[in-house]
Amino acid sequence: MPHQVSVSPSPKQVRLEPARPVGQHRGTKNAWKRREAGAAYVFLAPWFLGLIAITVGPIVASLYLSFTDYSLLEEAQWVGLDNYARMFTEDDRFLQSLKVTTIYVVVSVPMQLAFALLLALLLDRGLRGLTIYRSVYYLPSLLGGSVAIAILWRKIFGTDGLVNSVLLWFGIEGPGWVTDPDTALGTLILLHVWTFGAPMVIFLAGLRQIPQSYYEAASVDGATKLTQFRHITLPLLTPIIFFNLVLEIIKSFQSFTQSFIVSNGTGGPVDSTLFYTLYLYMKGFKNFEMGYAAAMAWVLLLIIAGLTGVNFLMSKYWVFYGDTK
Amino acid sequence: MATQSNPRVPLLYRRRFSRGAKHLMLIGFGLVMLYPLLWMVSAAFKPEELIFREPGLWPSEVTLENFTEGWYSLKNSFGHYLWNSAVITALSVIANLVACSMAAYAFARLDFPFKKLWFALMLGSIMLPHHVTVVPQYIVFAKLEWINTIWPLILPKFLATDAFFIFLMVQFIRTLPRELDEAAAIDGAGYWRTYFRVIIPLCMPALATTGIFTFIWTWNDFFSQNLYLTKSDTLTASVALRQFLDGSGESSWGPMFAMSLISLAPIFGFFLAGQKYLIRGMATTGLK
Structure with a gap:
């Protein structure tokens, strides 16, 4: 604690023994x-x-x-x-929910973070209108978890929804995106990617922490923008990429509202949007198989703990902590 | 800039051009991002039959019918559900501000046995999936006959279970100079007075972040509210909205969009008013 130094006579004593009675x-x-x-x-x-x-x-x-x-x-x-035995041997819907959620996480998290990073890089220091852009891109993150947006999504990607009426201009007859088992999960992934604003804000703050002088030194040495990105920006940003990755994986594994609303509580069509937590909810609070739901919750905990653990182990190989560690 | 020598001029133009292109791209992308929202706003004001016939934003005919119809199309008026949401949200905000700032003060400033262990537990609980605790919680709340009351939704907040905000405030308090506490102590202030008179006033930015995030998350919450509130009178706006999807509601898009829009308005308002704190809060917790 460096600031203790500046306090008068005996700072340590004062701190530990405030207003001590004399004697x-x-x-x-x-x-x-x-x-x-x-x-x-x-x-x-x-x-x-x-x-x-x-x-x-x-x-x-x-x-x-x-x-x-x-x-x-x-x-x-x-x-x-x-x-536990039933889950993995007899319950096909459980395995389906695990599969759906895994696909959702594996596809949407990297896409979301890639968008977040790309936009953060484009919103350079000193760009005019930066705060407006940042607000516009951030807004969907705040609204994305709401029922209203999930309902909107269901309508936009419905058979005669907005997307299809736009496609019709180009003479294409689109499928019912949310009612077709091949595309329903895709709409949820898109909804998740749409909320890239939150990690983007964290990336932006991280970019600010990188001293401008590194770039100046690099351009004096004749480094191109791309080299600067690869050898300065990216390594110094890895702790933040890691932070976002851990957080988003944990969060998206527990997504509930979107799949509940878009499938109207069913996880359909044909269980194609049956998220893990939605199935847990059905088991525990619709069928009142609470023991089973509790077991599912523990498996979820183990999965999330395991993924986070793997993430931390892997981080040794790609996360660069510079001289702070 | 204007006095630069001739050979540099093309470069300058090129740079200006690429900057313009970049802005065009960013604006275009922003519009695509916002299009669904803008479309919902316009759909809420369009007569029912025009909503999907016109994918454009500007309605050829403006009506408020969707709002009047939607307001009364569920069992209670939509205002009733909004009020329920508002009560739960306001109490959650107060609870989080009080309970989390108290815990944060202890973690950031006071010394006590096993502090490291408790702190680690607190951090761990941020990552804990809600589902691991929800089944037993539901059982207990059901035995207490608290289903369809607000207690299951706000009691945990009064017990500082949103540990994320404790962490946020600890981070913030750590940046405040300790000399202030010491000066207060020399003046004879005890821990409570230091907390109320020194820490809390200086913590306003962190409290604002906590308050706004709690507001938005509670207002948006569906999982818990849907779980604990089942009687029509007790529903919140987000649970009530879902009822538009049931049965007859499926066809009444206009009123549904109108009510969706109303339910998003407070979030949008808080976003506009407090985006500084939101963005700062995200950035500080993300970085340290």
Whole structure:
């Protein structure tokens, strides 16, 4: 903490022992420490309560439930690993939901981040109207998660929706994008890519952190724009690409509203938009197979933890932390 | 610039040209991005039968019928649902501001046993998928007979479970000079007074970011509200909107777009008013 240096006589003492009554000796230091800890726990009381009652407790309960058969009305029946076994051996819809979600994440996250990075690079420092562009591109990120936009999407890509009426100008008769199992997931991917504004803003902030002098030095040495991008911008931006990647993967694996609304709660047509969380919702809160839903939730947790872990392991090979680490 | 020597002029023109092309591209792309939104706005004001016959933005005939029809086409008036959303959202904002700033102050400024462990747990809970906790939470809330009340939606916020905002505020408080706390302590201020009189006033930008994000996320939330609110009287705007897709609603696009537009208006308003804080908040949490 460098700023302690600037405080008068004995900064450390002042910090640790505020307003200490004069003339007290040993032991008081501990008393003050205890006072500070006591205060901290009071400030943290709501959070602690939430941690136990809303987070950790339910996680443990969820693990227990995942080994049972439970429907809210009857007592939970212990079934061991049955739920997990059923998921991977008997439940085709579960596997379908896993497949749909994986495709969704694998296709939409890289596309979204690529757009975000590209636009962030185009919105250079000093570009006129930068803040307006940034706002316009950012707006869809704020609205994209809403029911209203999902409804709009359903209508835009409907059989006689906006997209098809535009295509008709060119004499093309488009399919019913959301009702055709081949294209329905594509519309959801497009919706996700449309919300590239949030990672773009983070990229923009990251670009600002790169000292201008690096570029000046590079252009003195005759480096082209492309070389500068490859050897300055990209390496220095990798921590932020990594951050966005981790975050977006976690987030998009849990997407719910879009698939729920666009498929009107069914995951259709023919389960082509059956997201993992949508199926979990159906199992747990429509069929009230809560043990099974809890098991699905734990599998989701493991998948997300696993992906994040792999991400961190892989980061050693491509993320450049410069001299900060 | 104007006094530059002859050979440089073509380069200057070229640069200006490429800059113009870039702006054209950015504007064009922006329009494509916004087209669905603009189209929804125009569709809300078009007579029903024109909505899909005219993909253009400018309506040849303007009407407010969609709004009057949509407002009353569900069981309660749409204003009722908007009010429910507003109550839940306002309480969530207050809850997050209070609970998260308290926790953040402790994490950023106070020393206590196992601080590192708690902090790590807090960070971990940001990444935790909501679904791992939702089944037992639902069971407990159901046993408490809290389904169709606002408690399942706001109680967790009063318990600082949106840890993302704790993190955001910790990051912010860490940038404030500690000398201010020390000066307050020398003047005899205790921890509460320091929190209220020093930290909170200086934290306004972070509080604004938290407030606006909480507003937008709660207003947009569908999963939890759809789960806990099932009786018509208790529905929020986002759950009620979904009912337009059920049964007869499927054909009434005009009213549906009109109500969608109304439900997005507050978000748009907050976006315009607070985009500085939104963008700054995104940037700081993203970078550190």
